[in-house]
Amino acid sequence: MDEKIVIIGNGIAGSTLALQLAEKGAASVTLISDESSYFFSRTALMYVYMGHLTKEQLEPLSRESWDQSPIQRVKAQVSSISSEEKKLSFRTNDGDVKQLAYDRLVIATGSRPAFYNWKGQEAEGVLGLYHLSDLEKLEKWAANASACPEAVVIGGGLIGIELCEMLLSRQIKTTLIIRESFFWSSHLPESDAQLVEKHIQSHHLNLIKEDELLEISTDETGRVSSIQTKKGETFSCNLVGITTGVRPNIEFLKTSGLELDTGILVDDYLKTSDPSIYAIGDCAQLRNPLSNRSAIEPVWYTGKLMGEILAQTFSGQPVPYNPGIWYNSAKFFDLEYQTYGKVRPKASQPESEQHFYWETDEKAMTFAYDKTSGAFLGINTFGIRLNHRIVSSWIEKAINIQEVIDRLEEAHFDPEFSHRYYNQIKHAFVQNH
Amino acid sequence: MHSYRTTSIQKVFTYMGLSGLAVLILAGFTASFLKSAGLFLGLGLISLGVIGYTFSSYSGLPQGIKNNGVWYRSLTSRGIVAWVVGVILTAFYVILYFYPEHLEGLIRLFDPLSEGLSGKKASQWFVYGVLYTLAIVLFGIKFIVKYKHSKYQKYRTYSVIFFQTIFAFLIPEMMARLNGDLPYYDLKSIWPLNYYLFDGYQLDGFLQNGSLGTALLIFGILSTLIITPILTYKFGKRWYCSWVCGCGGLAETAGDPFRQLSDKSLRAWKLERWMIHLILVWVFISTVGVVYSYLLQAPNSYLLGPKTFLLSVSFVFSLVVGLILWKRRDWLAKDAQSSAIAISSVIVLLLGFFFFSESDRVLFIPSYQIRSAYGFFIGSIFSGVIGTGFYPILGNRVWCRFGCPMAAILGIQQKLFSKFKISTNGGQCISCGNCSAYCEMGIDVRAYAQREEPIKRASCVGCGICSAVCPRGVLRLES
DSSP states (O other): OOOEEEEEOOSHHHHHHHHHHHHHTOSEEEEEESSOSSOOOGGGHHHHHTTSSOTGGGOSSOHHHHHHSSOEEEEEEEEEEETTTTEEEEEETTSOEEEEEOSEEEEOOOEEEOOOOOBTTTSBTEEOSOSHHHHHHHHHHOSSTTTOSEEEEEOOSHHHHHHHHHHHHTTOEEEEEOSSSSTTTTTSOHHHHHHHHHHHHHTTOEEEOSOOEEEEEEOTTSBEEEEEETTSOEEEOSEEEEOSOEEEOOGGGTTSOOOBSSSEEEOTTSBOSSTTEEEOGGGEEESSOOTTSOSOOOOHHHHHHHHHHHHHHHTTOOOOOOOOSOEEEEEETTEEEEEEEOOOOGGGOOTTEEEEEEEETTEEEEEEEETTTOBEEEEEEESOOBOHHHHHHHHHHTOBHHHHHHHGGGGBOSOTTOOOOHHHHHHHHHHHO | OOSOOOOHHHHHHHHHHHHHHHHHHHHHHSTTSSHHHHHHHHHHHHHHHHHHHHHHHHTTSOSSOOOTTTTTSTTTTTOHHHHHHHHHHHHHHHHHHHOGGGGHHHHHHTHHHHHHHHSSOOOHHHHHHHHHHHHHHHHHHHHHHHTTTOHHHHHHHHHHHHIIIIIIIIHHHHHHHHOTTSOOOOTTOOTTTSTTTTSHHHHHHHHTSHHHHHHHHHHHHHIIIIIHHHHHHHHOTHHHHTTTOHHHHHHHHTTGGGGGGSOOSHHHHHHHHHHHHHHHHHHHHHHHHHHHHHHHHSTTSSSSOHHHHHHHHHHHHHHHHHHHHHHTTTTSOHHHHHHHHHHHHHHHHHHHHHHHHTSSEETTEEHHHHHHHHIIIIIIIIIIIITTTTHHHHOTTHIIIIIOHHHHHHHHHHHHHOSOEEEEOTTOOOOOOHHHHTOTTOOOHHHHHHTTOOBOOTTOOOOOHHHHHOTTOOEEEEO
């Protein structure tokens, strides 16, 4: 009989694994999700609200191809796992509780928005931006500027900015409140942050810095009416977006006996403390992350990579998880951002890390390199696209910063006819050194 | 209710443009109404409407992608407005092609303009040409303002506006003024898109007009056999489809709001491959048949005798197909190889029919009938009525994708030997789906980007919109 593999969660990690196992055809695969019947791209939720995409266009694979695949899909919520019996219990939409046996179990339940027990956080009109159902909530509470004249978004990460862009696209007056003294200061050096701040403010976003949510007030119907901040300010609003980060979605594992920290602890082969249970994607926490990477990385491509790696392990060729050089990208309204390697803000920057910042007309780059050796450490780029493979290989080989500046044009990835800024950057670098 | 509705200023300009159309129609029905002033009033109102709408929509906004509300607006999401516009456009094409007598008043309205350009009275095709060119110019300006942040988008739109106004519109009119007997010839319209290039009356027109006529005919043949493959090798089929072609020009400008409506299903892809290549076979056979019958009428008056013509066509054709199959045997998909062999055998068989029956009949049907059926079904109904009339329902590139034999040839060249491809940028793709959604040719770009594979598809017209709408800088057109 085929090995029975059960995967909880049909996000990018779980779906990638299921599809690759199905392609290899060796095991019976069951994919459980309580969120949606078909795999969709969570990162693109904003485009549905803004009218760029339909809900179905979020799905990278056609529904037909899922229906034809041998993967069994179950729409249900897993309530508990019994690792001794190798069984899990789940509740279907009709409320039936059923059990399912597995030979190997994979947990890929992703994240959920982190709420920090504010007074009023359960009120009508308070939401995060993560789950498919958050879209429905937004349509219900913030369909337009007459239903929702004003909104407040708490927390300035990537999701916070997306939510602001969404609300502003429907002419809803939006205020973003961040705790830090400059935008996304946990990741961006100050000069980069200032560029982003200038850009988002040009889109009429009201940015409030160095303040925090204290409590949420409601009107007599239980709907949000205003928020109070720690500095004593009051903002009237009809919607509160909570985007103060995400944390692994592992509540249901409290009694499972698995070793948990913030996430589910896994080894280099993505195995948990139970030898027949694995965890991949946002919910997994690496016991031994690479020196230049974090133990939990809730980004799209690591979920995909973990799914691919585990598929190889399951088909008998175990490979340790190695995501290589860190990279990521985002778009702040119309400002594209890519990052490769490490470009640390002052607060977490070691003495030896030096930066070179260049900016012109909403285009900017920050180069990070080692002060003494000149070894290239990483780059942030705004409004200019760079070639991932080439920049990564420069960081991997730790080539000299001077060489990076000289060869930058090799990494050119902007559309044809775009202005090339590489000479300008060269000149600026020479003048700086 | 969402809030992506048309603003009142946008509405004012929309009504202004519509009133321009109304003036033209009224003036057309009642010849006495405003006389020629009606023409300029109508065209003026249309122009002001589109330009005003453009600036009321985009001016003052930051540079960037402007797709907010696309799937909420009736016109761009197959709502009632889309159906109404689709029906009106389709009706216009039906009247234009098959009942032009109803347009008599409208055509007479354009006489002063036509006489000013070519010295001749206006025809239905002149009216169509003016409106078509005006649409590309006006909606081209709208497109340029919408994509003001992208030089690639701006440059290729300048290019289609230039080729439409100068090559498709002004030069043929001027040529008619210089030499009234020369056939209407839009130099950028290349066989087989220009399927009537080798019709008997056209050949007469070329051959009886001295060296200029002969030069034009030779240019026409060279365009297909030499210029096209070289440019496609260098740049991909986009040099034509997105930079030069009039059908592509209209699709990219007036059709831009409808690009997201293209069918992305696997079924549509299969249908596309069959249809476009069978239409190519059809135009090939009918053109060869028409030239053959032209030569048969006077077998000894031309350099090329009818049989020599057939033999050389068959020889060159078999050589090209054989070379392709042999050179690309390693990576050409099995089904592509077998259908190529099957289709070419049919073509050679049909050519043999001509040869041995010594008549221009294919299975007892005279080739001019095959040719005129092509003109009716493909040249008129498909490219006009369905291709443009159905923009708001099927998307803006239905003709280019399912019907155009020129796109088929360019696509084969692009797939087989072009330097053109769309590169993907490592692992940056987040599978959002904007690229696939806004691909007017229905290519599932996302599927390639997720696998980090370059995109080399025969149908890609290189419009570059996938790269523009990608929020992570993943896609880059290269050649």
